[in-house]
Amino acid sequence: xxxxxxFGRFWWDFVVGDDWVVAFGLVVALALTGLVAxxxxxxxxxxxxxxxxxxxxxxxxxxxxxxxxx
Amino acid sequence: MTVAFxxxxxxxxSAVEMVEALTIVLAVGITRGWRSTLIGVGAAxxxxxxxxxxxxxxxxxxxIDALRLVVGGLLLAFGLQWLRKAILRAAGYxxxxxxxxxxxxERADAEQAGHVHRAGLDWYSFTLSFKGVLLEGLEVxxxxxxxxxxxxxxxxxxxxxxxxxxxxxxxxGVLVRGPLSRxxxxxxxxxxxxLLITFGTFWGAEGAGVxxxxxxxxxxxxxxxxxxxxxxxxxxxxxxRLVPAKT
Numbered sequence: 001x002x003x004x005x006x007f008g009r010f011w012w013d014f015v016v017g018d019d020w021v022v023a024f025g026l027v028v029a030l031a032l033t034g035l036v037a038x039x040x041x042x043x044x045x046x047x048x049x050x051x052x053x054x055x056x057x058x059x060x061x062x063x064x065x066x067x068x069x070x
Numbered sequence: 071m072t073v074a075f076x077x078x079x080x081x082x083x084s085a086v087e088m089v090e091a092l093t094i095v096l097a098v099g100i101t102r103g104w105r106s107t108l109i110g111v112g113a114a115x116x117x118x119x120x121x122x123x124x125x126x127x128x129x130x131x132x133x134i135d136a137l138r139l140v141v142g143g144l145l146l147a148f149g150l151q152w153l154r155k156a157i158l159r160a161a162g163y164x165x166x167x168x169x170x171x172x173x174x175x176e177r178a179d180a181e182q183a184g185h186v187h188r189a190g191l192d193w194y195s196f197t198l199s200f201k202g203v204l205l206e207g208l209e210v211x212x213x214x215x216x217x218x219x220x221x222x223x224x225x226x227x228x229x230x231x232x233x234x235x236x237x238x239x240x241x242x243g244v245l246v247r248g249p250l251s252r253x254x255x256x257x258x259x260x261x262x263x264x265l266l267i268t269f270g271t272f273w274g275a276e277g278a279g280v281x282x283x284x285x286x287x288x289x290x291x292x293x294x295x296x297x298x299x300x301x302x303x304x305x306x307x308x309x310x311r312l313v314p315a316k317t
């Protein structure tokens with residue numbers, strides 16, 4: 001069981017990494033892009049916008065606790 | 071142009087990971103001898119080659135839109151991890167990767183480890199070099215495989231780029247006989263992260279049913295936008311780090 005757990009943890013770390021919110025956000029963004037595109041709406045802008053948003057969000061989460069206290 | 075970007079992404083990603091693997095291999099090889107260490111390296115390289123050779127052609131059988139959607143998502147996940155870490159390091163929130171320090175720690179560990187012989191090999195040297203090369207190379211193998219989403223013989227192109235990077239790093243390592251601590255690793259990781267999220271965005275959106283304005287010509291535009299945003303984020307975070315947070 002512990003080997004199975006270690007195997008699962010390895011793949012989780014490998015694909016998802018340090019911030020699971022980013023991975024979840026990417027899935028949502030891709031699904032949303034698919035939904036909008038299939039309604040014949042130009043959706044090319046949606047994914048880049050989501051990627052930038054997720055990057056900023058993730059960096060904000062990572063840096064908030066690391067700034068020096070006043 | 072797509073081919074050039076694919077080659078560049080695979081070459082840089084491979085070079086960065088191979089520099090890290092080289093540090094482990096050199097520390098073990100110099101401390102405990104080369105035979106078992108190099109057999110470990112060869113076994114790991116063979117395993118990686120089998121993974122690429124088996125999965126690469128198999129992916130070409132998957133419907134192109136589904137493949138691009140999944141591959142795009144994976145490249146975005148990998149790329150954002152690389153870019154996030156590179157930005158945090160460039161802004162000073164996370165220490166830079168210290169190859170010289172890692173090399174010294176690995177050498178000290180290798181000196182203290184006991185001598186267990188299995189199958190005629192120094193088992194410590196074999197397993198450490200095997201795991202080091204396999205784990206560092208696994209992400210590169212996946213990146214090379216995901217370029218099957220391009221369907222233009224790109225697995226062969228990216229595999230060639232990875233092999234070229236391996237050769238360059240190995241030859242440099244033999245000449246220098248030490249960790250390649252002067253390689254600008256973080257800058258390379260920053261560039262790889264940008265290239266991966268660019269391809270991830272392009273293929274992921276296409277797989278979801280999007281038509282890009284200008285088709286392939288959209289790639290350098292996406293790369294440019296992400297580059298400017300990421301550079302801006304580094305500058306912003308550097309400034310913020312120097313300003314004490316409110317408590």
